[in-house]
Amino acid sequence: MDEVKKCGLCNNSLDHEYHPMETWNVKGYLCSKCYSKKLSEHYPGTHERVNKSN
Numbered sequence: 001m002d003e004v005k006k007c008g009l010c011n012n013s014l015d016h017e018y019h020p021m022e023t024w025n026v027k028g029y030l031c032s033k034c035y036s037k038k039l040s041e042h043y044p045g046t047h048e049r050v051n052k053s054n
């Protein structure tokens with residue numbers, strides 16, 4: 001029986017579970033998108049954005 005895990009923020013199903021930091025106040029797990037988004041929010045300026053387009 002596979003339990004489908006979902007992102008605590010966007011509710012998408014997860015290929016890989018990212019553990020949110022306690023200070024983010026997120027229940028459960030995060031998808032890669034939300035995880036990197038949270039990271040960049042939490043560490044402004046120190047985290048390079050992945051999807052840079054110009």
Ligand SMILES: [Zn+2]
Pocket residue numbers: 007008009010011012030031032033034035
């Ligand atoms: Zn997500």
